[in-house]
Each structure stands twice: as C-alpha cells, then as structure tokens.
Amino acid sequence: xxxxxxxxxxxxxxxxxxxxxxxxxxxxxxxxxxxxxxxxxxxxxxxxxxxxxxxxxxxxxxxxxxxxxxxxxxxxxxxxxxxxxxxxxxxxxxxxxxxxxxxxxxxxxxxx
Amino acid sequence: xxxxxxxxxxxxxxxxxxxxxxxxxxxxxxxxxxxxxxxxxxxxxxxxxxxxxxxxxxxxxxxxxxxxxxxxxxxxxxxxxxxxxxxxxxxxxxxxxxxxxxxxxxxxxxxxx
Numbered sequence: 137x138x139x140x141x142x143x144x145x146x147x148x149x150x151x152x153x154x155x156x157x158x159x160x161x162x163x164x165x166x167x168x169x170x171x172x173x174x175x176x177x178x179x180x181x182x183x184x185x186x187x188x189x190x191x192x193x194x195x196x197x198x199x200x201x202x203x204x205x206x207x208x209x210x211x212x213x214x215x216x217x218x219x220x221x222x223x224x225x226x227x228x229x230x231x232x233x234x235x236x237x238x239x240x241x242x243x244x245x246x247x248x
Numbered sequence: 249x250x251x252x253x254x255x256x257x258x259x260x261x262x263x264x265x266x267x268x269x270x271x272x273x274x275x276x277x278x279x280x281x282x283x284x285x286x287x288x289x290x291x292x293x294x295x296x297x298x299x300x301x302x303x304x305x306x307x308x309x310x311x312x313x314x315x316x317x318x319x320x321x322x323x324x325x326x327x328x329x330x331x332x333x334x335x336x337x338x339x340x341x342x343x344x345x346x347x348x349x350x351x352x353x354x355x356x357x358x359x360x361x
Contacts, residue, residue, distance in 0.1 A: 138289070168347055179252070179339050179352030180291070225291055233346040234303060236281070240290030 139163050140228050142239035155213040157242045159226035166228035171211050174223045216246045252353035254340050260359045266328040269356045273342030282325050283339040330360045
C-alpha cells in the first residue's frame, strides 16, 4: 500500500519557468516531510524539508508547501534551471519517528 | 567525510546464487537504512537499524532477504537465493537521529539473470 504518492511520473518545464511537483500522503501520523533529488547513477540527496507545524518552508529557489487538511505537499522551483533536471522524491516520517516512506518519484526535465 | 560507501557498485549474478551487498555509513550516524528502487514502487524501505539493532524489517520482501549490522561502521544485505525479480538498485542510507535527513550511498545495481 503506497502511503506516499507522486502521481506525475514526469514533468517538463521551460528554463526560467516554475516547476511544481506534487505529493500526496494518506497517513495522518506523518508529521515531517522531506524532498530528495536524484541524478542518474547517484544516490538521492536531501533538498528541503517541512514540519507539520508549518505550511511553508523556503530555501533559495526551492519552496515546499504543506496542506495538512488535504494531506498534500508540493515543491516549487523558481526559476527552473537545466541543472534541476533530476528525479524528485518526497518522503514522510511518522510522528513516532519510526516509519519512513518515500514516493515513487517525479522525473523533472528543464528544457533550455 | 567520504559519505556513505556501498560495494559493489554493480553486481551481475545468476538465479539461485547468493548476493551480498555492503554498506559503510557515515561515522557518527546512528541510523542505517536499506532501500530498493524500482519503477513501480519507487524507493522502498527494506529495513532500518538504530544503534546497530534492527528496528523494522517489515519491508523485507521474503525470507530470502536478510540484513545485519555487526558494528556501527558496517552493514550487509544478503539475498539467498537470488531471483530475477530481485533485480533493482539497492541503496544504503544513514542519518543522525531518525528524523534527520538521510545521506544515501551511490547504490548497487543488481542484475539477476
């Protein structure tokens, strides 16, 4: 049972425009969320996180939004750059700190 | 720090053979995770350890899979016997604290013929 879902397997965006990657979760016990970025032949690397006590966290070009009532989070990248082309995974951690789930990933392509 | 180290990077084996994947976490990290990446399920958590003790192995698909962490600087994931459907990329990750960001190794690409 997929408790963290990324329903868009792929996304293409023009350079300079906004990229929006979405993630939905089903378990209300999740209270900490992370986004990871993965290039081919490498392991995922941490990008940004958000706690459930917030609804927004910003780090440079990257902003994560959390809508707890909808059990939905999104990652905004503005402006998108060709180097952002990668697979993005969202992840969720339970409030007990002992459950970890990743989504299936969204492959982002930023077109120069 | 060299980061999380995994070996081998690539493994090709025949069905029925034993496969052992190895991981060295970042020094000082107290959590170690094993993941499998597939197209259908994304990053699937297989098992994780806290202070060398297995905490949750509910993600281990079958009894053919086993994992050990004999000390804080080494872990193995073993598949015996291997099957073609085990072909995937296996990642090891470590973190300081269970809720901290996880640092991933480069992965082991396993192909079972």
